[in-house]
Amino acid sequence: MHFDFSSAEPIYQQVADQIEEAIFAGAFVEGTQIPSTTEISREFKINPATVLKGMNILVEQQLIEKRRGLGMFVMSGAQNKIIAKRKASFYEDYVKSLIIESKKLGLSRSDLQGLIEKGYRHE
Template sequence: MQFNFNSTEPIYLQVADQIEEAIFTETFAEGEQIPSTTEISKEFHINPATVLKGMNILVDAQLIEKRRGVGMFVIAGAQQRIVEKRRDQFYTDYVKKLVAEAQKLHITQDELAKLIERGFSES
């Protein structure tokens, strides 16, 4: 995990983002225990309450669960929930804007599909 203490993004959101990314990339597998609030706070010199606030975002998103006296664990299906969330975000952030710009340029759906295919073949 890496945190940018000079960023305008609050540290607790960075904590949530970093753990979510680790779940997405299967660094933390489903059913696996993640580092504790204390471990993260000591290793990265972050207030434990800040770390907990970030973890609670993931608890609310049903990506991790608290097991009293044991720790935090990745919930089954967490990676798939992240994929679905990111696909929705991809649609909102990129596809809708791409289609809007294509329409302004009078690019048809078929032409746009060909451009996308070209992009895939050139990468």
């Protein structure tokens, strides 16, 4: 994890985003325990209440759950929920701006499709 203390984005949101990314990437597998509030706060010198606020965002989204006396665990289906959320926002976050920029460049639909195909061939 890496936190940008000079960012306009609140630290608690960065905590939530980075844990979500780790779940998405498979670093925190469903059913496994994530680092405790204390561990994260100590390692990155962040107020424990700030870390907990970030974790509570993920609890509300039903991505992680608190197990009394044990800690926080990745919920079953969490990775699929993240994928579904990201697919739903993909158009707004990426495709829309891609189309706007391609129109500014004078690229046709077939030009853009060709570039996308080229990208798939090279990946």
